[in-house]
Amino acid sequence: MASIVGYGFYIPRLRIKVEEIARVWGEDPEQIKESLGVTEKSVPEIDEDAATMAVEAARNAINFAEIDPKKIGAIFVGSESHPYAVKPTASIVAEAVGAVPNLTAVDMEFACKAGTTAIQACMAMVDSGMIEYGLAIGSDVAQSKPGDALDYTSGAGACAFIIGKEGIADIKATASYTTDTPDFWRKQGASFPSHGGRFTGEPAYFKHVTEASKALLKKINLQPKDFDFAVFHQPNAKFPVRVAKILGFSEEQVNQSLVVKKIGNTYSASSMLGLASVLEVAEPNQKIFVTSFGSGAGSDSFIIETTEKIKTKKRGLLKKMLEEKEYVDYAIYLKNKKVLKSE
């Protein structure tokens, strides 16, 4: 059975407050914080991008797992902000972590769920015996139109999972739900993404998260109350809590995963960071329910159970990374995201 052998993450140090963004656009920060449940979000340095963050997260995961990088047989990087349209982030990661050259690698894109689909791909390759370890990464410098609602939540971060056998948490089962639903998209060559406003809610996020979750629970014959933790994709702090309730999970089960409150929506890394946040504090033999969401649209659902091995690992880095921060203003934020250019 496929198992999480290690995890790692990377969140840039810089932050921008909702107040600062609201100041520029003349909006009411209190009303925005109230409706989104987000107070600030992470901002990359100008020399960071989805590839650099993916490498840092991968390095942390490899250190955590204590494995030889040459034993990684596959690397998948899921992102909506790959530095190149053609030339994979995955090969950059492969070279940077020293996994080259005997491995397969490919980039994935499915909005915010590309990273969790990467986990599914690794699971299949490990279970079939094709590889010993697979590295699944979700990494994004989340994009949004300046002044748009998403400007308040689009953060930056990366999360990496190493999948193998007999790790710190077994992945017991997975199920997915996919349709062609255009709730959020970006055409080739467009500078910023577009979205369907309220359409991103019920027909998109809620439909796919609930359907994938119900399908998995039915497949495995478990109920929400059987779980210690639940993790849902976090475009803001409200949706995951609402969908939890719809499915029959409680707010308490979801709370630990809500990194969005501090760093915003990290797109492809979002659900993965939620899961990592839970793994940071979980005890052995606890059950975790995870369902991601990617616009376009689809959801991947997982049932994960921690093992005794989780106690043997040094955890706690996420808390440190969340607390290490420095604030920037809106101009620096735009400059660092390369929205403010001089040519």
Place this chain on the structure above:
Amino acid sequence: MRRVAIVGVGMSKFGELWDKSLRDIIAEAGLMALEDANMESKDIQALYGATMASGELIGQEHVAPLIADQMGFKNIPATRVENACASGGTALREAYLAVASGAFDIVAVGGVEKMTDVSTSLATTALGGAGDQEWELFQGATFPALYALMARRHMYEFGTTEEQMAMVAVKNHENAYKNKFAQFHNLITVDDVLNSKLVADPLKILDCSPITDGAAVAILAPVEIAKKYNDAPVEIIASAQASDRIALHDRENLTSLKATQIAAKEAYKQAKLEPNDIQVCEVHDCFTIAEILAIEDLGFFKKGEGGKATEDGQTKIGGKVAINTSGGLKGCGHPVGATGIKQAVEITWQLRGEAEGRNTNAEIGMTHNVGGSGATAVVHIFKRV
């Protein structure tokens, strides 16, 4: 080896010479040198030409035959010498060896750089070629940054201050003020330097030598026939050169230039002299900290005491040893390929008593020319015949 003397020198004005091309300024300097040596173009038997970056700056490589032709030399062997900012000093050494060995009797050596035909940005990038492309420049190093790294370490190990470094610039402007060929004719104060814009902390714009156009030429002959051409020949009594690893981070330490120390030691040995015997010296002050390192590495002051010596006025005209009477790179300007030759021109004038307004009445002089952050150092010692 035969004894060799300088029998003629010349230089163009140093500065931003918008009206003049590389060919114009080298011809000007060449003509002055020929007149000084009482020679005709046909008397020159070989030419060494020094320019660091003519390719990047004006798209012209193969400058040696170009320089030879511009100065009216016909069909003689012409060779370009390139060692970054030590191109001139190295070319002088090659010319010296050509005469000392007996291969030639009359050799001309010309250094020239035309830096203002491109943007400051491109000129700075061209200069960057003196450093390690792959491991320094790619990483974001610039020349001011490399010397700033040396300055920071010198301050950390010896307590050298930013004020002491500023005093180098102040003195060199004082000297340049009296030199009609120099780029700058303005006097500056320590406060002017300290308040000038930061370039690479702690170095500020007035700690840095400028971008300059200029040319300098010297004509060499064996001592035994020198007086035929000039009443006051100046003998090259020592010529030494050393190299070191190109990247600053690969050096033994950041507070000395080992290449300077080795070349200086060899030069003193050849001349049978000691540092105290040198009365006037042109050193390579591409940045103020470079002069402080130089006066220590050449043996004039103990390691770590260069800042204090400058502060105490020991390197002024009238001090223990007059450093950079021409104004140095900072005050006179730094047309890269020309600098090493200009240093020899200045020392020649000093030893002849022809350095108007800034004579030191010295009998023994020295020049010190460095490439990059210290991967090359060339030292010459001169004495009136």
Place this chain on the structure above:
Amino acid sequence: MESDGLALKWRRIPNRYRLLGSHCENCGANFFPPRKICPNCGRKTKMVEKTFSGYGKIYSFTVVRTPTEEHKENAPYILAIVQLDEGPKLTAQIIKDNNKEIKIGSRVKLAFRRITEDGKEGLIHYGYKFQVIK
């Protein structure tokens, strides 16, 4: 052209991405970047690959305020000579961190960042920078 200098930089990817250097088994010296001939051993060189840990300390540093064109975007930046724990020194940028004091002797750790880009349509060149750790 976007492909100028392509192979020149590609060759250095393993060195720049993961600090791959070399070690002379004859005299025990470590080198970064790797080199063929050991300066101590000459023809007796026995060079093998060595990947450095990424830990070191600041030997000297400055703040570059007038960078070359390709580094303009990042300016002003801290440039340092870092001495790796294993011995060799190298030149690298230090990641800005207003919460930490950066001085000679500060302990640093390897980070992976964008170094330069060959214009809008050209390649991105990644490599090493260092961050100060407590």
